[in-house]
Amino acid sequence: MSIKDLKENLAYSCNILANEGHWDNILGHVTVRIPGTNKALMKPHGFGFEEIRPQHIITVDIETGKKIEGKYERHSEVFIHTEILKARPDVNSVVHTHPPYAIVIGALGKPLRPISHEGVIFHDGLPIFDYTTALIRTPELGAEVAKSLGQARGVLMKNHGSSVVGESVEIATLYAVFLEKACRIQLLATASGEPSWTSDEEAALKYEQIYPPFRQKSMWEYFVRRAHKARK
Ligand SMILES: [Zn+2]
Secondary structure (H helix, E strand, C coil), X not given: CCHHHHHHHHHHHHHHHHHCCCCECECCEEEEECCCCCEEEECCCCCCHHHCCHHHCEEEECCCCCEEECCCCCCCCHHHHHHHHHHCCCCCEEEEECCHHHHHHHHHCCCCCCCCHHHXXXXXXXXEECXXXXXCCCHHHHHHHHHHHCCXXXXXXXXXXXXXXXXXXXXXXXXXXXXXXXXXXHHHHHHHCCCCCCCHXXXXXXXXXXXXXXXXXXXXXXXXXXXXXXXX
């Protein structure tokens, strides 16, 4: 995929996150690795997710976290991204946001259960990072987040937010949106009574049924159409 296309997808990722439960003023950020390089594209500081267009996007060095290209400022928490991208060669995109329902689940220290379809995405584990609740502004703290994440698809960051990863910006974005929905449903369900949830065995089957690559593609394209309409 060309850098132009990666920037286009990254901008849509930001717009989708704004529309689907991850809006938080000018906070929150997304990166995508430029294939075959030590560089990543990143949403800049100072803009809301809904405002981002390809021309806003900056480039950072994955080794140092330093900005190497682009007009706008870099988010101070770049190290969440760079340390995860270094630790996980299978990951090419990181979505770090402060979504309300995921923050509540993280603060309660409760495991996320596959109560709805979306929960099965994280049935293999959704660790909680509790080393600090402060901002991740050093490579050392970024490495601690990467350590907590391990091989999982996402990590809740106690009293802070969440970081969701994927092999592409499309998948990281979809899973970030679905994580927030799964957390919202668990909170609704547990506030209302004692919910049932899908077994681990069935969760693996449901994951294969609901989220095969062709459907992830359709889901992404649908969210892009929705975000595109909201741009006008
Ligand atoms: Zn943050």
